[in-house]
Amino acid sequence: MEDLKKEIISCIKESKGVASFATVTPDNKPWVRYVSVSVSDDMTIRFSTCASARKVEQIKKNPEVHLTCGVTDPKNWKDYLQIQGIAHVSTEKAEREAFWNEEIAKYFDGVDDPNYVVVIVKPYRVELCNITEWNPKIWEAETK
Secondary structure: OHHHHHHHHHHHHHOOOEEEEEEEOOOOOEEEEEEEOEEOOOOOEEEEEEOOOHHHHHHHHOOEEEEEEOOOOOOOOOOEEEEEEEEEEEOOHHHHHHHOOHHHHOOOOOOOOOOEEEEEEEEEEEEEEOOOOOOOEEEEOOOO
16 A cells, blocks of 8 residues: 555656646635645645635635546646545644745745645545556545
């Protein structure tokens, strides 16, 4: 299981941070958008967004989310991930400072910008899909 976790983390890192992120709208419809993610060694996924973004309100109403990542060039298919997780929006100063980087600085007026928040996703099920095999490798958290 530890080897699979390492494969998953590697796949996220190799995706250049690009992921499709799905939430559920107030009328129970899926909504997907691209986000720029980072992953930590415990498979926690983070990305920044505006506090006023629709996804923030959608996460607050329904924290069940889905991410897809791994393929960044449709002409060069490779392993990809389907990730189910629980998200929450953090406004904690320590979290915002730890996540801050030069790329985010293009969109916010600093780490204390009230519109700057960090979305934190804790995966509970991940499918590592290999393009040459029919059955994905599945990782599941011990508790959801």
